[in-house]
Amino acid sequence: MIDPHLHHVPRLGRHPSRFRLEATPILTVLIGSALTALPLVAQSPVMPPFGLLILLSWRLLRPELWRAWIGVPLGLMDDMLSGQPIGSAMFLWTVTLIGIDAIEHRMVWRGYRQDWLIATLAVIFCLSGGLFFARIAGGGSVRFALIAPQMIWTILLFPFVVRQCARVDRWRVMA
Structure with missing residues (x-):
């Protein structure tokens, strides 16, 4: 016997919630930013800025x-989560x-390689700028070479993060 309370509701014509x-x-960006608060011990910054990576992924995807x-x-x-x-x-x-x-308004079309190049420039800019602000606030002298491994790791991780954001996006728009 089929339970009348468990009937199939068609997904066609339904829309995902606005929330x-x-x-x-x-x-997802906030969760990515919170990952930097994990208690990992390292002598130099190696953890990629996941909040930035997810922000860039969403911006370039959508x-x-x-x-x-x-x-x-x-x-x-x-800033509050990362210190x-x-x-x-x-x-x-x-x-x-x-x-x-500004870059998008000048480009006729964009592909995967252009997105990766844009993300690379954004990562270099943000990590270098973060180092600059940390120097100003802390008064110390931190060398650029200290963040180079973090920068390379972040740039290489971008394709994986953008793929994960695409998966989340498919779920997000699915009814």
Whole structure:
């Protein structure tokens, strides 16, 4: 006997919730930023900035999703979670998003290699800028060579992160 309470509900014609559509990208960036708070002991920065990687992935996958100002609140949360000087990620992420907008307006089409190049330039800019702000706030003299392994690791990890964001995006828009 078939239970009348367990009937099949068709998925055609249904739409995902507005919360799911709008909150999923934001929550994934915040979770990525929170990963830097994991208790890992290292003598130099090796953990990639997952919040930045996820932000770039969403921005390059779905350009219509966010305006450039989203870098301010997401950057603030990243600054608070990562221990960077408050305002550094806010500034760097917003400038990066504005730069990506400017690049997109000049490009006729964009492919995988162009996205990786854009992400590479953004990672170099943000990590170098983060080092600059950390020097100003801490007053120390940290060399650029210290963040080079983190930078390379982050750039090489971008294709994996963008693929994971694409998977999450398929779930996000699925009814």
